[in-house]
Amino acid sequence: MKIAVDVMGGDYAPEAVIEGILLALSSLSNDDTILAVGPQDTIEQLLAKHGYAGKQIAIIPADQVIEMGEHPTKALSQKPNSSIGVGFHLLKEGKADVFASAGNTGAMMVGSLFSVKTIEGISRPAIAGFVPQEDGTYALMLDIGANADCKPEMLDQFAVLGSVYFEATTGKKAPRVGLMNIGEEEQKGNILSLATHALLKENKKINFIGNLEGKDFFKNKADVIVTDGFTGNIILKMGESLYKIMKDQGITNDFVENTNYEKYGGSPIIGINGNVIIAHGASSPLAIKNMIKLCRSVVESDVCGKIKAAIENQ
Amino acid sequence: MKIAVDVMGGDYAPEAVIEGILLALSSLSNDDTILAVGPQDTIEQLLAKHGYAGKQIAIIPADQVIEMGEHPTKALSQKPNSSIGVGFHLLKEGKADVFASAGNTGAMMVGSLFSVKTIEGISRPAIAGFVPQEDGTYALMLDIGANADCKPEMLDQFAVLGSVYFEATTGKKAPRVGLMNIGEEEQKGNILSLATHALLKENKKINFIGNLEGKDFFKNKADVIVTDGFTGNIILKMGESLYKIMKDQGITNDFVENTNYEKYGGSPIIGINGNVIIAHGASSPLAIKNMIKLCRSVVESDVCGKIKAAIENQ
Numbered sequence: 001m002k003i004a005v006d007v008m009g010g011d012y013a014p015e016a017v018i019e020g021i022l023l024a025l026s027s028l029s030n031d032d033t034i035l036a037v038g039p040q041d042t043i044e045q046l047l048a049k050h051g052y053a054g055k056q057i058a059i060i061p062a063d064q065v066i067e068m069g070e071h072p073t074k075a076l077s078q079k080p081n082s083s084i085g086v087g088f089h090l091l092k093e094g095k096a097d098v099f100a101s102a103g104n105t106g107a108m109m110v111g112s113l114f115s116v117k118t119i120e121g122i123s124r125p126a127i128a129g130f131v132p133q134e135d136g137t138y139a140l141m142l143d144i145g146a147n148a149d150c151k152p153e154m155l156d157q158f159a160v161l162g163s164v165y166f167e168a169t170t171g172k173k174a175p176r177v178g179l180m181n182i183g184e185e186e187q188k189g190n191i192l193s194l195a196t197h198a199l200l201k202e203n204k205k206i207n208f209i210g211n212l213e214g215k216d217f218f219k220n221k222a223d224v225i226v227t228d229g230f231t232g233n234i235i236l237k238m239g240e241s242l243y244k245i246m247k248d249q250g251i252t253n254d255f256v257e258n259t260n261y262e263k264y265g266g267s268p269i270i271g272i273n274g275n276v277i278i279a280h281g282a283s284s285p286l287a288i289k290n291m292i293k294l295c296r297s298v299v300e301s302d303v304c305g306k307i308k309a310a311i312e313n314q
Numbered sequence: 315m316k317i318a319v320d321v322m323g324g325d326y327a328p329e330a331v332i333e334g335i336l337l338a339l340s341s342l343s344n345d346d347t348i349l350a351v352g353p354q355d356t357i358e359q360l361l362a363k364h365g366y367a368g369k370q371i372a373i374i375p376a377d378q379v380i381e382m383g384e385h386p387t388k389a390l391s392q393k394p395n396s397s398i399g400v401g402f403h404l405l406k407e408g409k410a411d412v413f414a415s416a417g418n419t420g421a422m423m424v425g426s427l428f429s430v431k432t433i434e435g436i437s438r439p440a441i442a443g444f445v446p447q448e449d450g451t452y453a454l455m456l457d458i459g460a461n462a463d464c465k466p467e468m469l470d471q472f473a474v475l476g477s478v479y480f481e482a483t484t485g486k487k488a489p490r491v492g493l494m495n496i497g498e499e500e501q502k503g504n505i506l507s508l509a510t511h512a513l514l515k516e517n518k519k520i521n522f523i524g525n526l527e528g529k530d531f532f533k534n535k536a537d538v539i540v541t542d543g544f545t546g547n548i549i550l551k552m553g554e555s556l557y558k559i560m561k562d563q564g565i566t567n568d569f570v571e572n573t574n575y576e577k578y579g580g581s582p583i584i585g586i587n588g589n590v591i592i593a594h595g596a597s598s599p600l601a602i603k604n605m606i607k608l609c610r611s612v613v614e615s616d617v618c619g620k621i622k623a624a625i626e627n628q
Contacts, residue, residue, distance in 0.1 A: 134559050134562075145496055148496060148503060148504035148505075149504045182459055182462060182544055182548060190462035190543075193544070213547075214547065214548040214552035214553075214555065215552065216555075218552075219555070229504075230507070230545070234495075234496060234545060238532075238553075240529060241531065245448050245533075249567055250567075253564075
């Protein structure tokens with residue numbers, strides 16, 4: 001398996017990314033290769049600094065960098081030799097099985113749409129986030145920010161995308177799908193959630209268990225949490241913030257530890273013709289290590305192929 | 315001050331409500347009276363059971379009860395002698411300074427609109443919720459569920475309503491107003507939040523500090539958190555759920571204790587010609603006690619009068 005990693009992505013790049021790659025090496029198979037995308041000199045120096053001289057890391061030169069604040073479409077067209085641009089080129093050409101970056105989220109999203117493109121029949125891809133549950137499991141929530149304004153049909157598709165992803169990566173059949181809403185009852189909600197509820201109820205491809213409320217977020221009521229990217233982004237970030245708040249107050253236990261985003265390594269973009277992972281901008285070496293673990297999981301479970309099959313059978 | 319309390323409202327009514335009223339007595343002034351609205355026999359028996367024979371509790375007979383699941387408008391018109399119906403009658407006639415209930419939220423909202431009515435110039439009243447902050451303070455968030463679908467102009471008014479409420483009850487001048495959103499930058503958001511941001515920026519009646527993200531929810535970045543009732547309801551309930559999760563895991567400290575909704579006693583409806591408090595359906599005696607404390611606060615600070623003045627000067 002060839003895992004392309006943007007060495008220049010994230011607040012602590014390139015150091016944290018290289019350290020994360022080195023941490024990940026022990027969990028790789030012998031025939032796995034990390035394609036470290038970034039400036040050759042920088043990467044060589046960092047690898048030398050850590051005394052690495054092995055063959056599981058291949059440097060793929062890319063001299064430009066897309067910064068965090070840059071406009072995604074503009075940056076991608078003006079910087080074809082950026083680490084994100086080159087990463088997507090590798091993915092499109094089949095030279096990488098997966099591409100991951102802790103860099104500019106918008107550029108990762110736009111790059112996905114322009115290079116490997118949306119799967120035919122999918123209206124809009126979503127970014128999925130992992131939500132720690134009180135009992136130690138996790139739920140998959142989508143969308144968490146790619147689509148701030150959604151239509152009911154989009155959420156209906158997110159339910160299918162999430163179900164296929166969850167089943168493919170965990171093996172759990174017929175994962176429970178819940179709709180984030182403001183009441184358990186079918187007649188509760190805003191215009192979007194009311195219309196979405198009606199679609200989900202009739203959707204035979206999913207195991208819809210009904211509405212979820214904010215109080216159910218951590219309660220393992222659903223495996224897949226369906227919501228628009230505005231709501232999903234806010235509640236995911238709110239959940240993640242607990243880790244630091246609790247740590248600052250000297251509190252920890254398994255649940256608190258699981259609210260640490262570093263554990264999940266990133267968020268897959270689902271609904272495109274390729275495997276792309278977006279990691280947290282503040283990714284530490286541990287987060288990058290887990291990002292690479294997540295890369296292996298999406299490739300091994302063939303999420304992409306299974307989504308295509310599910311959509312074709314619609 | 316005359317505080318009307320719905321004795322039949324809430325999952326643990328009437329027992330918990332009567333116990334809560336009795337707990338609240340010690341914090342009342344001598345000239346405060348609790349108007350206990352509900353079936354006379356039931357209330358008399360419960361007061362006798364607790365050995366109460368004082369004069370600060372007056373029973374206002376109401377033989378009907380609006381159940382939690384009932385349709386608000388239908389229930390109010392079919393049950394004029396319900397505890398909620400009678401409570402609003404007292405409020406409208408000026409026989410009560412404030413009315414509070416842990417019962418059917420929809421009926422409390424509809425009752426407000428039909429009896430004391432919306433303040434002239436206000437597009438839609440909002441329900442405000444208290445959000446515990448990491449540092450022990452709290453923020454006021456609105457709307458938390460009265461308006462699942464909002465327009466930018468409504469959120470712009472919520473910002474004014476929340477600011478007046480916060481300043482009137484805490485004394486803090488020019489409270490900081492933040493807009494719940496998916497990024498700090500002005501150009502981030504969904505259609506609603508983008509348009510709202512533009513209005514808030516130009517609103518001279520408020521101290522707008524910009525967008526908040528989910529990670530800022532507990533961080534005391536704003537005194538007033540502006541959001542639509544869909545988002546607000548979900549994140550408020552999510553925040554409240556932390557209390558039980560942490561308690562179940564044997565964790566507690568000041569912050570965790572502050573996520574206990576019992577502490578706040580309820581949520582004021584803001585933007586109507588009267589003082590109305592909606593308490594949590596699962597209110598315990600402690601929650602009812604604090605609900606009564608909140609009643610005193612809204613009456614004493616003359617929130618209603620100050621909102622009218624603020625709107626008239628628009």
